[in-house]
Amino acid sequence: MRTVAMEQRKKIHPHKFTLWVAIASILMMFAGLTSAYIVKRNQANWLSFELPIAFWYSTAAMIASSITMWQAQRKFKNREIPAYRSLITVTFILGLLFVALQVVGFTILAKNGLPMNKNVAVSFLYVIVGLHGAHVVGGIVALMVTFAKAFSKSVRNYNSVPVDVMATYWHFVDFLWIYLLIFLLAIR
Amino acid sequence: MSTSAALHHEDLHSAHDAHHEHHHHETFISKYVFSQDHKMISKQFLITGIIWAIIGGLFSVLFRLQLGYPEATFPWLEDLLGHWAKGGKLNPEFYYALVTMHGTILVFFVLTAGLSGTFANFLIPLQIGARDMASPMLNMLSYWFFFLASIIMFSSLFVQTGPASGGWTIYPPLSALGDASSGSKIGMDLWLVSMAMFIVSSLLGGLNYISTILNLRTKGMSMTRMPLTVWALFFTAILGVLSFPVLLSGAILLLFDRNLGTSFFLSDIVIGGKILPNEGGSAILFQHLFWFLGHPEVYIILLPAMGMSSEILSVNSRKPIFGYMAMVGSMFAIAILAFLVWAHHMFVTGLNPFLGAFFVLLTLLIAVPSAIKVFNWLTTLWRGNIRFTPAMLFAIGFVSMFISGGLTGIFLGNSALDIHLHDTYFVIAHFHIVMGVASFFGMFAGVYHWFPKMYGRFLNNTMAYIHFWISIVGAYLIFWPMHYEGLAGMPRRYYDFSMWESFKQFGGLNEFISFVSMIVFAAQLLFVFNFFYSIFKGRKVTSTNPWGANTLEWTTPIRPGHGNWPGEIPEVHRGAYDYGKDGREFISQIEPVGENESHH
Ligand code: HEM
Numbered sequence: 136m137r138t139v140a141m142e143q144r145k146k147i148h149p150h151k152f153t154l155w156v157a158i159a160s161i162l163m164m165f166a167g168l169t170s171a172y173i174v175k176r177n178q179a180n181w182l183s184f185e186l187p188i189a190f191w192y193s194t195a196a197m198i199a200s201s202i203t204m205w206q207a208q209r210k211f212k213n214r215e216i217p218a219y220r221s222l223i224t225v226t227f228i229l230g231l232l233f234v235a236l237q238v239v240g241f242t243i244l245a246k247n248g249l250p251m252n253k254n255v256a257v258s259f260l261y262v263i264v265g266l267h268g269a270h271v272v273g274g275i276v277a278l279m280v281t282f283a284k285a286f287s288k289s290v291r292n293y294n295s296v297p298v299d300v301m302a303t304y305w306h307f308v309d310f311l312w313i314y315l316l317i318f319l320l321a322i323r
Numbered sequence: 324m325s326t327s328a329a330l331h332h333e334d335l336h337s338a339h340d341a342h343h344e345h346h347h348h349e350t351f352i353s354k355y356v357f358s359q360d361h362k363m364i365s366k367q368f369l370i371t372g373i374i375w376a377i378i379g380g381l382f383s384v385l386f387r388l389q390l391g392y393p394e395a396t397f398p399w400l401e402d403l404l405g406h407w408a409k410g411g412k413l414n415p416e417f418y419y420a421l422v423t424m425h426g427t428i429l430v431f432f433v434l435t436a437g438l439s440g441t442f443a444n445f446l447i448p449l450q451i452g453a454r455d456m457a458s459p460m461l462n463m464l465s466y467w468f469f470f471l472a473s474i475i476m477f478s479s480l481f482v483q484t485g486p487a488s489g490g491w492t493i494y495p496p497l498s499a500l501g502d503a504s505s506g507s508k509i510g511m512d513l514w515l516v517s518m519a520m521f522i523v524s525s526l527l528g529g530l531n532y533i534s535t536i537l538n539l540r541t542k543g544m545s546m547t548r549m550p551l552t553v554w555a556l557f558f559t560a561i562l563g564v565l566s567f568p569v570l571l572s573g574a575i576l577l578l579f580d581r582n583l584g585t586s587f588f589l590s591d592i593v594i595g596g597k598i599l600p601n602e603g604g605s606a607i608l609f610q611h612l613f614w615f616l617g618h619p620e621v622y623i624i625l626l627p628a629m630g631m632s633s634e635i636l637s638v639n640s641r642k643p644i645f646g647y648m649a650m651v652g653s654m655f656a657i658a659i660l661a662f663l664v665w666a667h668h669m670f671v672t673g674l675n676p677f678l679g680a681f682f683v684l685l686t687l688l689i690a691v692p693s694a695i696k697v698f699n700w701l702t703t704l705w706r707g708n709i710r711f712t713p714a715m716l717f718a719i720g721f722v723s724m725f726i727s728g729g730l731t732g733i734f735l736g737n738s739a740l741d742i743h744l745h746d747t748y749f750v751i752a753h754f755h756i757v758m759g760v761a762s763f764f765g766m767f768a769g770v771y772h773w774f775p776k777m778y779g780r781f782l783n784n785t786m787a788y789i790h791f792w793i794s795i796v797g798a799y800l801i802f803w804p805m806h807y808e809g810l811a812g813m814p815r816r817y818y819d820f821s822m823w824e825s826f827k828q829f830g831g832l833n834e835f836i837s838f839v840s841m842i843v844f845a846a847q848l849l850f851v852f853n854f855f856y857s858i859f860k861g862r863k864v865t866s867t868n869p870w871g872a873n874t875l876e877w878t879t880p881i882r883p884g885h886g887n888w889p890g891e892i893p894e895v896h897r898g899a900y901d902y903g904k905d906g907r908e909f910i911s912q913i914e915p916v917g918e919n920e921s922h923h
């Protein structure tokens with residue numbers, strides 16, 4: 136067993152802080168990609184096209200999942216464990232739905248004659264949206280762990296840090312998606 | 324939220340109490356292999372780094388053999404390398420592979436992972452007064468991702484078509500088209516996958532270093548009382564966390580171009596008489612993504628060496644570091660500027676000269692904080708009570724190298740001069756002196772200084788002095804003449820200069836350089852021997868504070884266990900540099916400030 140020897144005097148838990156630094160790092164990767172996108176767009180050979188409709192549905196799923204995540208976190212804090220469990224489950228399903236809809240979106244694009252190597256503009260869409268999707272998948276994996284924990288017997292331990300970390304990450308991928316969507320709509 | 328965090332510490336794996344130490348079941352695996360103790364992880368990074376350094380160094384000896392003796396044949400080379408050295412002469416393709424691997428290994432695996440991984444892990448918790456990292460688990464993963472990256476890179480040495488050979492900067496189209504060269508085939512894919520693992524490793528490490536420094540300092544350890552080593556490692560981690568993801572994005576785009584038929588970096592290419600369908604890509608775009616990491620990377624390599632040298636210079640001059648706040652401020656300035664100068668590597672890419680002018684200005688601005696640091700190091704030494712320990716010699720050597728190499732940076736930073744000097748041996752001389760040798764010296768200084776803390780024994784001094792003198796004299800003999808070769812236009816990355824009338828004159832010089840490099844390599848082997856010999860047979864450390872230093876790591880037992888301090892973590896009452904104050908040689912950071920103590 137472990138006892139506390141590490142003085143924790145700072146306001147923010149180190150794991151939460153670590154997550155914020157990680158978020159900054161992930162943002163830098165997308166900053167790299169989006170600035171490359173802008174540079175390329177100003178050169179020859181750029182194709183302008185409509186985003187597939189599926190992306191709008193996926194956006195709705197993503198926003199809904201953020202709301203359920205937020206509620207789940209609240210229920211956890213209020214020790215309403217059954218409600219917490221069902222909200223986590225809904226969040227998890229919405230996350231899967233989001234990823235599925237992104238895949239549908241790419242299938243529609245390819246059907247409409249815009250496969251990945253059609254033009255640099257399309258390639259960028261695949262890479263940017265795909266990498267965002269990979270981050271959502273990472274979140275889903277983390278949700279599965281939270282999920283397993285929520286249904287295990289030892290949920291009596293009311294440590295909210297992992298739940299908070301999970302929720303923050305989930306909201307982050309949500310905001311990131313909305314930002315990317317606006318970016319991709321505005322700069323074509 | 325913070326109360327719930329304070330109530331539940333189960334997840335703080337580092338929360339060890341000395342009394343519970345014995346209750347841990349420590350198997351061989353959990354102690355030496357999948358260890359979560361920052362000190363063990365540090366040693367894992369160091370030893371992996373040493374192995375890579377031997378491999379990377381050996382590669383340079385091999386290609387220097389070709390440059391120094393272009394006409395000779397060495398039958399043993401064929402025994403060693405097989406079809407890569409038919410008839411005892413390096414195959415040109417393999418020459419490029421060796422150069423590429425040398426650069427990749429030394430820049431990333433040795434001077435990034437080996438250097439930051441070792442000393443950030445070892446020193447941050449010990450010097451700020453923490454029991455371990457913020458997340459020992461991520462820390463362990465950081466090492467194992469590095470290990471995985473190492474295995475993949477190493478295995479790329481053995482594939483049929485050879486490892487990547489397009490230079491450590493992997494510019495497309497060479498790196499993007501499998502048909503461009505034999506090293507562009509599977510070797511390049513392995514390079515990219517390995518580097519992706521490597522980037523994950525440095526990100527996990529960097530995240531941890533930053534949150535540990537900001538969150539786990541002991542009582543009284545305000546930011547401005549931190550040793551300069553910790554500051555340097557802090558800025559290093561920030562640079563890494565913000566710039567490596569950009570390289571990752573470039574690497575991902577490159578993987579798409581290679582394997583999925585996209586054209587991010589490719590356009591209008593004819594290869595082997597065949598016209599490729601790729602259209603609309605830009606190879607220059609890759610250079611922007613690469614150098615946006617690439618330039619911060621050189622400071623990721625340099626800053627830890629700066630921090631450790633600052634610390635060691637002060638301890639062994641028995642004087643406070645001169646201008647502590649100026650040292651922190653100049654590192655901060657360097658870290659900011661590091662993000663704003665990447666295009667100085669691209670002056671000859673057709674960059675808009677107007678834009679180039681801004682990059683010239685920003686690049687030359689780096690000279691200001693650099694000069695402040697040099698001034699402060701020299702004034703720290705000035706009238707010091709200097710003890711020439713091996714660590715001290717290497718720290719002084721670091722300053723010397725930084726001055727010599729920094730000055731040539733000013734030449735290169737002027738775009739008008741760079742048009743002539745770009746891609747010549749002048750650049751090779753510049754960055755080997757300022758980055759390669761300087762950081763190696765900083766790393767050696769660190770190893771000599773902290774080895775007693777790591778292993779409870781001293782390194783052998785005689786071997787250390789031989790190592791130092793051969794290294795510093797040798798490094799100048801190797802790299803100084805390269806400036807002249809570069810000024811005369813001798814290009815880098817050529818296989819055989821004897822084919823050119825204008826470079827024939829350098830035949831003798833090249834032979835000399837190659838000869839010296841073998842001697843210097845041998846001296847490094849002496850260090851490696853000293854290192855492993857002393858782990859088991861070195862003179863034992865008998866006091867907790869053998870160098871008479873102020874920082875917290877010397878308040879732990881001679882061989883600290885997991886958790887670092889057996890009892891409470893000590894409280895800090897002063898900065899790290901009270902040397903020679905009020906007639907006392909040194910005053911540890913844990914000593915309360917006396918009533919009549921002077922302020923300086
Ligand atoms: C006053 C400071 C410095 C200035 C003005 C400066 C300027 C430059 C410039 C303009 C180049 C490009 C040359 C070319 O390719 O034509 C260059 C190359 C390079 N510099 Fe520096 N530099 C400075 C300090 C440093 C430091 C401190 C490091 C490392 C710790 C460093 C590492 C490198 C490396 C690795 C390259 C070559 C990379 C390659 O092409 O393979 N420089 N420097």
Ligand SMILES: [Cu+2]
Binds near residue numbers: 621
């Ligand atoms: Cu640079």
